[in-house]
Amino acid sequence: MKAGVGLISSLLLFLLMGAVFAQRPRPKKPTRRPATTRKPFVPKRGEPAVPEPQEPTDFPPIILGPPSIFSDCPKECLCLPSYPNSLNCENRNIRVVPVIPFRTHYLYLQNNYISELTAEAFNNATEVRWINLANNRIQKIDKQVFEKIPGLLYFYVQRNQLNEVPSGLPTSLEQLRLDRNRISKIPAGAFTKLENLTLLDLHYNQLSDSDLGKNTLKDLKNLMQLNLAYNVLKKMPAGVPNNLIQLFLDKNRIDDIPKDYFKDFTHLAFVRLNHNQLSDKGVPKAVFNLTSLLDLQLAHNQLTVIPLFNNHLEHLHLNHNNIESKLCTFVLVVFTQNAMRAVFCFLPLERFLVCLHPDMHSSNARVHFN
Numbered sequence: 001m002k003a004g005v006g007l008i009s010s011l012l013l014f015l016l017m018g019a020v021f022a023q024r025p026r027p028k029k030p031t032r033r034p035a036t037t038r039k040p041f042v043p044k045r046g047e048p049a050v051p052e053p054q055e056p057t058d059f060p061p062i063i064l065g066p067p068s069i070f071s072d073c074p075k076e077c078l079c080l081p082s083y084p085n086s087l088n089c090e091n092r093n094i095r096v097v098p099v100i101p102f103r104t105h106y107l108y109l110q111n112n113y114i115s116e117l118t119a120e121a122f123n124n125a126t127e128v129r130w131i132n133l134a135n136n137r138i139q140k141i142d143k144q145v146f147e148k149i150p151g152l153l154y155f156y157v158q159r160n161q162l163n164e165v166p167s168g169l170p171t172s173l174e175q176l177r178l179d180r181n182r183i184s185k186i187p188a189g190a191f192t193k194l195e196n197l198t199l200l201d202l203h204y205n206q207l208s209d210s211d212l213g214k215n216t217l218k219d220l221k222n223l224m225q226l227n228l229a230y231n232v233l234k235k236m237p238a239g240v241p242n243n244l245i246q247l248f249l250d251k252n253r254i255d256d257i258p259k260d261y262f263k264d265f266t267h268l269a270f271v272r273l274n275h276n277q278l279s280d281k282g283v284p285k286a287v288f289n290l291t292s293l294l295d296l297q298l299a300h301n302q303l304t305v306i307p308l309f310n311n312h313l314e315h316l317h318l319n320h321n322n323i324e325s326k327l328c329t330f331v332l333v334v335f336t337q338n339a340m341r342a343v344f345c346f347l348p349l350e351r352f353l354v355c356l357h358p359d360m361h362s363s364n365a366r367v368h369f370n
Contacts, residue, residue, distance in 0.1 A: 059113050063092045074098035090132070100125035110134040110156075117141040122148035134177075135159040143168030157181070158201070165190045165202075175199040179227065186211050195221050203229040203248065214238040228252070229272070236261055244268055250297075251275040256282035262290055272297040274317070280305050 065078045065088075073079035076098055077089040085105035089098065094112045102124045114136040122128070128149045138160040146152065146168045155169070156177040164185035165178060171193045183205040191197070197220050207228065216239060217223070223241045229250040236257055240247065242264040255277040262268060269292055278301040288296055288309045296309060297317040304322045 059095060060093045062094055065089075065092070070101070070103075072101040072103075074101075085127075097121040099123075100128065102127065104128055106130045108132050109136070112136050115139055115161075117145050119144035119148055125149055126151070128152060130154045132156045133160070137161055139163070141166040146170045169194060171196065173197055177201045178205070180204040182206060184208070184211065186216055191217060192219050194219060198222055199225045201225075201227045203227045203231070205231055207231040207233065209233055209235050212237045212239075217241060224267075242266065246270040248272045249276070253277055254282075255279065257284065257287050259284040259287060262287060265290065266292060268292050269294045271295070273301070274298065275300040277301065278303060283307055 062076055064075050065073070068079040069081055070079045070084070074087075074089065076092045076094050077087055079087060083106075085103055086108070087100060087104045087106070088108045090108045090110045090112070092112060094109075095114060097109060097114060097117060099121055100107060104125055105127055107125075107128055107130065110132045111134070114133065115138060117133070117138060117140070119142050122145055125148060129151060130153060131149075132154075134156050135158075138157060139162065141157075141162070143166070146166075150170050151172050152170045153172060154175045155173060156175075157166075158177045158179045158181070160181050162178065162181040162183055164183055164187060167187050167190055169176070169190065173194055174196050176194075176197060176199065179201045180203075183202065184207065186207070191200075200217075200220065200223060208231070212228075212233070217226075217237070218239050218241075220241050221243065223244055225246040225248075226237075226240060226244055227246075227248040228237060229248045229252070231252055233249065233252040233254055236249070236254060244265060245267050247268065247270070250272050251274070253276065254273065257278070268290060271288070271293065274297050278298065280303060283303065286308050288307050291310050291312055293310060293313055295315040296313060297315075298307070298321070299317045300320040302322060303318065304324070306316075306318065306323060309316065
């Protein structure tokens with residue numbers, strides 16, 4: 001009897017466990033997708049694949065100008081009805097000079113990516129008087145360009161990559177700005193017959209004494225401003241026209257001024273020789289004693305003695321030298337408006353000697369005389 005009860009109990013337990021295992025989900029076998037029958041893309045013959053653009057690109061995209069009432073207005077430029085003689089192509093990211101319309105007198109091409117100036121664009125531009133090409137990448141200017149624009153007056157090519165002064169400049173030219181290039185050569189005759197030139201700016205280049213021979217500047221008879229600052233000159237430039245009014249030679253390596261260098265300069269009013277290597281030995285006693293001289297800047301040199309000057313002089317800048325003089329009584333003046341300081345050194349003259357404080361810019365120095 002007991003044996004029968006135990007057998008039944010075992011049977012029931014076995015059936016119960018079987019029912020529990022039967023309710024557990026069975027893992028499904030992974031199903032395979034059928035292999036694709038689509039063929040890979042193959043470019044057709046005669047149609048090469050377009051290469052992927054490389055980033056970042058060297059040049060940004062060209063910016064087109066708005067629609068114009070002038071049919072000859074280049075698409076990259078702005079032609080304003082109120083200024084029909086002006087062609088405004090600045091800040092357009094252009095690489096090549098567009099064809100210039102005949103009516104153009106003022107041509108603005110600054111702040112672009114132009115690398116070369118060729119004559120083709122100027123075939124009809126015979127009336128151009130003003131060209132601004134500042135801040136481009138110009139490395140070459142064809143001399144034939146100037147044959148197309150014989151009446152050019154103002155030519156601005158600063159902040160480019162020129163290695164030499166352009167040849168064939170028109171005789172009509174009045175202002176030439178070539179500063180902040182890489183110029184280390186002035187071709188023979190580059191300034192020949194430029195008798196109308198009044199301003200020549202060559203600062204921030206690589207000009208040396210050998211590039212400025214005595215005949216280089218001789219034809220510039222009406223030159224009033226010459227800027228040769230920030231070059232590698234060791235001597236005062238030779239053959240400078242004696243009608244000059246402003247001579248800027250800052251930041252060179254000049255250590256000597258010939259005794260009679262300024263003798264024939266009857267209009268010279270501004271001379272800047274800051275940041276050179278001038279010492280007392282290299283500055284003759286009376287070399288700056290000119291009646292026309294109004295502003296003389298000799299800061300950041302090696303002077304120990306104040307040079308002799310005429311009593312017409314209004315500003316003399318001598319900061320950052322080694323001058324010690326008992327003639328001066330120093331007074332500190334504080335300009336509260338612009339937070340700048342200056343030191344005035346009063347000499348036994350009717351004029352002031354101004355010795356600027358190191359943190360004051362000379363362009364902000366203003367001294368009023370009674």
